[in-house]
Amino acid sequence: MSRRRVLAGLLLLPPAVAGCALGRAAGPTEPDPLIALADAARADAALAAAAVATDQGLASALQPLVEARTQHAAALDAEVARLNPSRPTPAPSPRPSGRPGRAEVQQAVLASGRAAGDVALGLPPERVGLVASVAACCSTYAEVLT
Structure with a gap:
C-alpha cells in the first residue's frame, strides 16, 4: 500500500477511529x-x-x-x-x-x-x-x- 492510500483511508474514518488507529489515547478517563x-x-x-x-x-x-x-x-x-x-x-x-x-x-x-x-x-x-x-x-x- 502506498502512503497516499493510507492517508486517504484515514481521512475517510471518523476522527475517533483515526485517533485509535494512530495509537493516540482518547483522553483521560474519568473515575468510575x-x-x-x-x-x-x-x-x-x-x-x-x-x-x-x-x-x-x-x-x-x-x-x-x-x-x-x-x-x-x-x-x-x-x-x-x-x-x-x-x-x-x-x-x-x-x-x-x-x-x-x-x-x-x-x-x-x-x-x-x-x-x-x-x-x-x-x-x-x-x-x-x-x-x-x-x-x-x-x-x-x-x-x-x-
Whole structure:
C-alpha cells in the first residue's frame, strides 16, 4: 500500500477511529462514579454504627441500615471490579469523630440516596438496576429515620 492510500483511508474514518488507529489515547478517563457511591456506603455504615455505639436505643432502627449499607458497598465494589479488575480493594471508612445521632445518619443517608439517583441517570442500562436499588434503599431509610 502506498502512503497516499493510507492517508486517504484515514481521512475517510471518523476522527475517533483515526485517533485509535494512530495509537493516540482518547483522553483521560474519568473515575468510575460507583467508587464514590461505595465510599459513601462505607461512610454511612460507619456513621450508623457509631450512632448505635453512642446510643444503644438506636440499635433497632440503625443496625439494619448498617447491614444494608455494608452490602451496598460490597455490591458496588464488585461492579467496579468487574469493569476494572486491577483496582485495589478499598480501605474501610474511619470511625466518625464525635457522637453522631439519628439526625446525622438520616441526613447522610438522604444525601447518599440523592447522589445514587443522580448517578443512575447517566449509567448504561446494565448498571442502572444496582444503583437505582441503592438510591431507593437510602431514600427509604432516610424517610424511616424521620
